[in-house]
Amino acid sequence: MKTACNKQPQSTTDLWKYLQTNRFVQEVKELSETDSTNRVAKEMAVCGAPEGTLVVAKRQSKGKGRLGRSFFSPEGGIYMSMVLRPQIVAERALLITTCGAVAVARAIEKVSGCTTGIKWVNDIFVNGRKVCGILAESGLSGASEYPDYVVLGIGINVKKQSVPEELKAIVGCLENTAQRPILNEELIAAVWEEFADLYRNLSTAVYMKEYKERSILMGREVTVLAAEGEYRAVVTDIDKDGHLMIERDGRVESLSSGEVSVRL
Ligand code: BTN
Numbered sequence: 001m002k003t004a005c006n007k008q009p010q011s012t013t014d015l016w017k018y019l020q021t022n023r024f025v026q027e028v029k030e031l032s033e034t035d036s037t038n039r040v041a042k043e044m045a046v047c048g049a050p051e052g053t054l055v056v057a058k059r060q061s062k063g064k065g066r067l068g069r070s071f072f073s074p075e076g077g078i079y080m081s082m083v084l085r086p087q088i089v090a091e092r093a094l095l096i097t098t099c100g101a102v103a104v105a106r107a108i109e110k111v112s113g114c115t116t117g118i119k120w121v122n123d124i125f126v127n128g129r130k131v132c133g134i135l136a137e138s139g140l141s142g143a144s145e146y147p148d149y150v151v152l153g154i155g156i157n158v159k160k161q162s163v164p165e166e167l168k169a170i171v172g173c174l175e176n177t178a179q180r181p182i183l184n185e186e187l188i189a190a191v192w193e194e195f196a197d198l199y200r201n202l203s204t205a206v207y208m209k210e211y212k213e214r215s216i217l218m219g220r221e222v223t224v225l226a227a228e229g230e231y232r233a234v235v236t237d238i239d240k241d242g243h244l245m246i247e248r249d250g251r252v253e254s255l256s257s258g259e260v261s262v263r264l
Contacts, residue, residue, distance in 0.1 A: 015030055016028060018185040018186060018189040019054070019185075019188070019192070022192050022193060023192075024052055024193070024195055024196040024199070025054050025082075026051070026053060026054075028056065029054070031055065032057070032058050033061065034055075034057045034060060034061070035061050036060055036062050036063055037055040037056065037060065037079050038064055038081045038135060039062075039064075040057075040081070041054075041055045041081035041082070041083050041151040042137060042139065042149075042151050044083060045083045045139060045151060046149075050085070051083060054080060054081070054192070055080065055081045056188065057079045058075050059073050059075045059077075060073035061073075063079060063155060064153070066133070067258075071135075071155050072164065073155060074161045076161055077155060077156060077157050077159065077161070077173075078156040078188055079154075079155050080188060081152065082154075082192070082195075083149055083151060084096065084152055085148075085150075086147065086150055087203070088146060088147075088202060089146065090138065090140065090147060091241075092203075093147070094121060094241060094242035094256060095203075096150050097122050097134055097136045097152075097242070098121065099195065099199055099205075100122075100154060100195065101214075102210050102211050102214065103192075103198055104124050104132050104154060104156065104194075105118055105124055105214050106194045107190035107191040108131070111182055111183075112177070112178035112180065112187070113178060113180060116131075116214065117216035118211060118214045118216065119216050119262070120244050120260060121244070121257075122135065124156075126172055126174065126177050127172060129171060129172025129173075130157075130171055131174055133155050134153065134155075136151070137151050137153070138151075154191065156174070157171060157172065157173040157174065158173060158182055159173060160176065205241070208238065208240055211238065211242070216262070217235045217260065219235060219236075220234070220235050220262050221262075222246070222260045222261060224246065224258065225258060225260070225261065232248075233246035234246065234247045236252060239254065243255060243256050244260065
């Protein structure tokens with residue numbers, strides 16, 4: 001079924017109260033349940049939704065993760081996707097994910113008091129557990145050197161949930177560590193307030209310094225899961241475009257995608 005592209009009449013929901021003065025959010029589509037907010041936001045972007053259009057759902061039945069994985073999305077978490085129209089060439093698209101990661105890390109710290117770390121490229125960790133995943137998906141028209149749109153999807157585990165067995169050792173939630181009760185609406189608004197400042201500097205990516213400082217991989221020995229198989233390497237740097245620099249058998253290589261695991 002098609003999603004209507006016209007502006008939803010802005011209501012007096014709790015979320016809208018937090019977002020109406022937000023510097024980045026222009027329109028909000030609130031859903032109690034959907035398959036994936038990224039899917040809905042992409043459909044709206046194709047229909048011409050402007051930058052600043054936000055889709056938020058209370059739960060997702062088919063939340064998408066990176067590398068074709070699913071993202072467990074029960075009620076109590078934050079599932080949201082933002083329509084962006086960045087003037088950035090496709091090769092620098094990682095900057096959107098890194099920009100989102102810094103915004104989420106800052107917002108979580110402000111709202112919950114938890115200390116966060118970023119695991120390249122798209123995960124936010126608290127207390128050794130993943131509490132947030134980020135998935136940026138681009139639509140390319142071919143008519144321009146820039147993407148037609150980018151949808152930035154963010155999933156944050158806020159409330160305690162019964163987690164499937166296979167995720168128990170990896171996934172955490174903010175409620176376990178937070179120094180105060182967390183209001184999802186307040187955290188959503190805080191993410192996009194932080195994002196507003198960072199996104200203005202997307203092409204110069206001045207925030208990469210902070211991304212590196214927050215990175216839990218710098219200087220660490222990691223396992224890289226590549227198409228050709230697994231190998232061990234040491235993380236030496238993250239470059240200005242968000243690529244992970246690793247040293248492997250005395251040679252420095254740059255990774256732009258893929259999965260890296262580290263013993264925490
Ligand atoms: C990952 O950890 O691999 C990325 C997870 C991204 C999940 C978010 S939840 C909101 C948005 N909608 C989706 O279907 N995925 C993203």
